[in-house]
Amino acid sequence: MSGFLFVVPPLVGHVNPTLGVAAELVRRGHRVAWAGPPRIVGPLVGREARVFPCAGRAPDDPGMARPPTLRGAAALKYLWERYLGPLAEEMAPGVLRAVEEFRPDVLVVDQQAVAGALVAERLGLPWATSASTSGEFTSLVGLPKVEAWIADFVDDLRKRIGDPHGTGDPRRSDRLVLVFSAEELIGAAEPLGEQVRCVGPSIVPRPYDGHFPWEWLDRGRPTVLITLGTANTGSGTRFLTECAAMVRDRSDRLQAVLVDPSGSVPGDDALLVRPSVPQLPLLERCAAVVCHGGHNTTCEALWHGLPLVVAPIRDDQPAIAAQVARAGVGVRVRFGRVTAEQLGAVLDAVLHEPGYRAAARRMARSLRAAGGPAAAATHLEELVVAASVEGSRPPGTSPPRLTAGQGGAHA
Template sequence: MTRFLFVVPPLVGHVNPLVGVAAELRARGHATAWAGLPELVGPLAGPGARVLRCAVAAGDAAPPRPPELRGPAALKFLWADFLVPLAEAMAPGVARAVARFEPDVLVVDQQALAGALVAERLGLPWVTTASTSAEFTGALDGMPLVAAWIEGLLAELRGRLAGPDRTADPRFSPYLTLAFTTPELAGPLAAPAGPVRFVGPSVTARPAAGAFPWEWLDPDRATVLVSLGTVNTDAGTQFLTACREALRERAGRLQAVIADPGGVLGPPAGDADVLVLPSVPQLDLLPRTAAVVCHAGHNTVCEALWHGVPLVVAPIRDDQPVVAGQVVAAGAGVRVRFGRTGADRLGRAVDAVLDDPAHRAAARRIGGSFRAAGGAAAAATCLEQLRTPAVRRAR
């Protein structure tokens, strides 16, 4: 039996891929625990999960980000105002979790930098889990000044949390990085600081999102799902409004389900053509969906492609432009501009992914590569294979 400590940031999309991995390890007889926010991780990981609290910055929540931030400005905000303060805040809790649980291996989300730096300081092996492929596909190659600035932030953070003599890049484990994608979507691999294993998405059942009126779905019309995730409600009013207008104009051939967690479209409502809800059972809905309109969040993109569903992607910030570029390069969808796309352009994009069979064929091809990669089971096997004398507990 090996003891695995999962270290995660307070972000649902970064916890979800690891839930299935932890469950697979437990089923194989290993011990698992989590270092993170119990109130966020607990409901996702299930009633049997052991969650050891780590404080996070800004009152246990991600700091609000001005919705107008895009490009390098948004990336700098992510690092300076969220990731670095989060690492500082989590580090004491991660150290306490290590002392209490005594793990053999830390499994660290790429944005939970404290996990990697505490593991390095304590001489423990750690594996990076990448819920998005943006960091190892050369996303910063065209922004050398931003890349150098991030390297400087990491060097200072490493000195404070791991020690001045440490050199590891906390974004990439020297032992292994598990990438929840495949080359069929991610494209060519840049040269990260350690080995990378593509395991495909870890798609597993999630807690119910509330009642859904399944009888509302019309089997004679295509269903289009619209979702901007749970952290983009501050920026989505104009876009979701345009989506509702564009899709309602096509009511003769399709119906739309719009996830609106922020209530920017008003109270939850539905007619025969457009259903607006604060949350939807996305994994259950995708097999009945003909197209997805989304912000190119990695989890939503991968879950859609897992089911062979093509996409209209409207990236907002962070890794989303990179993921959107991957979707288009792979032929599995159409990209539109988030802040400058009206109902006409959105409607044409939806028509394109519904009418051109090449988009669905590409989505199915990528979905096949995801299934072949193994997902949570393959990730668990990779973690089991770290049980060698070179990576046993250093105490």
């Protein structure tokens, strides 16, 4: 029996892919715990899970919202300076305490919870990356100045909370990177790296506290899911309004479920508006998805063989949208400018032109063949064995305790 500590940020889309992996590890008899901000992480992982609390504000906390006009490199710089960097410093003491108490064999670290990687490097513990988006593998290609800026920023973080002499990239373990996608979708021009394992999306039941009116769905009409994910609440009113108008223009031949946490878009007989939805079971009843190009939504839709209309906003979303277009599984539109008429034309195309659905079904086979949580759990078990062979500690035994002076962040 080995111990696995999942280090995750307070971001729903980054926690969800790990749930199935953790459940599979527990099923195999391993110890599993979590380190992250409990307000977000706790409800997602369940009451029976062990969560070691870390400080860290969620992006929806007051003062954390990014200006909606930020795009490209400016948005990425803002993300690191105003959110990911401070989050790492806030989480580091909690991660250290979790390691001391739980004594894991391996840390499984989300690519945006870089405190986990820096702490693991500092303590000499093996760690794997949980890549909740594949966008980072392609989005910075051809942008060496941006990549260099991020590397310098990370080096400064390392001096404060990690090993000042370390050289690894905390966004990508050199031992194991679990990517919840398929190589066929990523379509990288260069090899992803020998430590990268594409395992497909983690499709397991997730908690849903709300009531969903399943009886509203008319099985005689195609259903379209319209969603901007969990982190774009404040920037989507115009786009969702155009989507609603597009649906009303087609109310005689389709229906849509539109996710609008703000409640600003009214529903009608053809449009069900909800603040949240049970996404996985809903996708089983859908014919297509209109979304922002979020990694989880995109891969989950494709796992179900559904073609997409993607309107990327920022961060990794343009890279994911490019993957969708290149694979022929959907159409990309401009989030800030697309009209109801234009949305209708591309939605009609993905619904009725057979090429899109055929490509989406082929991609579904690739994503399912990647193995999902079971494959990810096997790769993590193999990492434990490999690390134990390289060191002197057999699998399942406790790592050495922290020595004096290792219990907090560097001054």
